[in-house]
Amino acid sequence: MQRKVVFPQKGLPYWLLAPQLAITLVFFFWPGGQAMYMSLLLQDPFGHSVQFVGLENFRLVFADEDYLQAVWRTAYFSLAVTVLAMVPGLALAVMADRVIKGGTAYTTAMLVPYAIAPAVAGVLWLFMLNPSIGVLAWWLKHAGVAWNPTLDGSDAMWLVILASAWKQVAYNFLFFLAGLQAIPKSLLEAAAIDGARPFRRFYTIVFPLLSPTTFFLLVVGLVYAFFDTFGVIDAVSQGGPASATETLVYKVYKDGIHSLDLGGSAAQSVVLMVIVVALTMIQFRFIERRVHYS
Amino acid sequence: MSASHNSAPLQSGVNWLAHGVLWLGIAITAFPLYIAFVASSLTPQDIAQAPMPLWPGPHLLDNYRQTLIQGLKGTYLSPPVWLMLWNSLLMALIIAGGKIVVSILSAYALAFFRFPGRNVLFWMIFLTLMLPVEVRILPTYEVVSDLGLINSMAGLTLPLIASATGTLLFRQFFLTIPDELVEAARMDGAGPLRFFKDVVLPLSATNIAALTVILFIFGWNQYLWPLLITTDNRLDTIVVGITKMIGSGDAATDWNLVMATTLLAVLPPVLVVVLMRRWFVKGLVDSEK
């Protein structure tokens, strides 16, 4: 993790780092620190009175029924999005790995959702599943399924899950495909000669060797579901109906910007920060112990 | 070493299944965009009459012309779409360019020099990867506001340049540059800046290309931050604009125009991905190692 041969200059590196450090300090560490500090204060929305209350905000947050609901909701949402994005991603990557001809064209086509903003993905799915004019909504009604995401909380939840997962499949597909292509073909040939049929080869050889990729995508998927899906939710349901799609990140936004509960929102931010750091740390540790190819 | 021409006997008979699944995948991927395309060629009345027809109609050019030049006039008075596209383009380019310049310099310092505090600074920079803007939204707003940067391009872009996405990737890459190159350059009399310009930059071309794609898309697709930081409609980016257009998603919206705008919003990033696919894929996968 360190070069042997370096340049001898002592002052130059600081100059090179200066722009990044300046921007980072002003726009990352300062606000980050502020968020943590604010979480320990009780402020009125107009900034007239400020009171240090220690961990009171946190206690209130954790005691809040709405907050706990949001926690479960976020867990459910994240799991659903992650699974719905990873399973098809893997299946498609496995198939794409086998098809030699046209593989490139296919991969390019599959990458498109990566380029689409979550908010826009939300708009597209909202349009298709709009209860009055949506194409898919019409088919659902025709099939006898009651569908109304503007009134029914779980329908709204499914809408955001679908839009979020649809977008993320592309990312998983990409990484799974790269992981599959990194497995030497001779390993699979050896397994075939050892007597393993295709399905067995997959779950005894391919899938275990894919585990670093799988783990990585799991963590990335969770972070995506926790944070990047904000755009989907705001575009589609704004957390509604009646908080049905209000995930933790959305609650931070709502409580801070709309309800002006600065302390509470900051406390929630800090909780989220801790979760993200934990997830990233876990991933970092795990990557250190990757499986090596012989 | 990867897919070789002679693995056929290991997969006999499964190829039709593979193609089938892949086509299903493409269908699901393309379907929402296709619907948007069809909708953008109809009138609002066509759409309101569910179910919407599945074939494109005749109003394609009219709709696009209308949104581009006039924008939407409803509960949200949008600026003309071309202006919003321009805002998005500017923002995305500044973010991508800014991040690349800043991070390549930092990575160079971290990789090619040894100086006190190097490890600390590295971890500080690494830390910025862990906290997306959504988590520090309010304080960042305050800072930007205190600096008087609300409703400005600087305010839009600077907080997003703060995270060190490129630094890690470049640093990783710089660590693999052979020592002999550095030694040869030093013998030739090249100092660190010259070495950077003449050797490191050209070698990094692929990584820079890949990061450009990734960061351009990152910048173009930003939602929460531009939403908060601009109160002047004329600064709306296209992604924010679209969301404002649909209001509460009711049927009174001019969906045909919204869909036309949506496709316009999606076109530049998709083009970038498709055209620069090769570098992009390589860079994305490598950046996570």
Place this chain on the structure above:
Amino acid sequence: MSNLVKVYGSGAGAVPVIHGVSAEVADGEFVVIVGPSGCGKSTLLRMVAGLESVSGGKIAIGAHVVNNVDPSERDIAMVFQNYALYPHFNVFDNMAYGLRIRKLPAHEIKARVEKAAKMLELSHLLERKPGQLSGGQRQRVAMGRAIVRSPQVFLFDEPLSNLDAKLRAQTRLEIRKLHAELGVTSLFVTHDQVEAMTLAQRMIVMNAGLMEQFGTPEEVYARPASTFVAGFIGSPPMNLMPGLADGSRFTLGSQVLTLPSAAPRSGELILGLRPEHVTHWTVGQGGGWSLKVEMIEMLGAERLVYGHLGTQVFTLRVDATHVPPKVGDLLNLQIEPRHLHWFDSKTGKRVD
């Protein structure tokens, strides 16, 4: 195997890789398939394994034609060039994998793996993963994996290429011992003619998709079937001299050689003579072939002497015990008739 033709792609412009190989390997025989890079030897091996498809002809293992049989059903074992060990399994599991698939009882698996491990001196490494082993150790694990299966045929795909020279020589001996002990029919692919000569009971010499000769090392050395085989087997390579034959005279450009025995026919022919078969030579003029020494390479136990016969470069091997010639000396070479090889100048095939 009989008359295989393998074609990649289809329609006009398809490139056939194997043009016609027909060979029968006896039960328990160790056959080496040798040839330069790209000659199709690996392809041939992989066809027997079932990893490449056969576009014409048949492959039979034992009494069964196996053209359409999946590799997993052919009862074969293969040692790959890069070993192809499962990196996430330890050595024991690597060797046990195939047996577990065949649902052998656990105690039987244990017995077989431990026996093979003992044979290959791997017993102390059974718990380790391939990433923790040296190249030579991994190679032995790859062989162990093949041995425990007790297959009908062993297939070796250039297994020694990734080893350093010393290890290669050592492993060659181990493979010979193993074959003597186990007696399984084996097909061994290599580009190294030394490996071929030392390991083969019989060898298939291949060139550009064609089988040039199939015979014992002695046959291939003493009676090469074509100029390719003659030049490929034996080091330094056989001198191959194209010229005009007429009875006992052979015209090589500017020089006319007197042959110790008549050429098999008159006309254009290629004369072959191994550098080690110039049995007598003296310095100075004489009735034999006249060679001016241009360069000498000293190799320790022997010397290589280079000169020209006519316009053709000629090499002879000189034992170190002889008083060596000097550069510029004119040598008089005596040749025994049994050491002359004749090849057709158009087809390269042996002419008797």
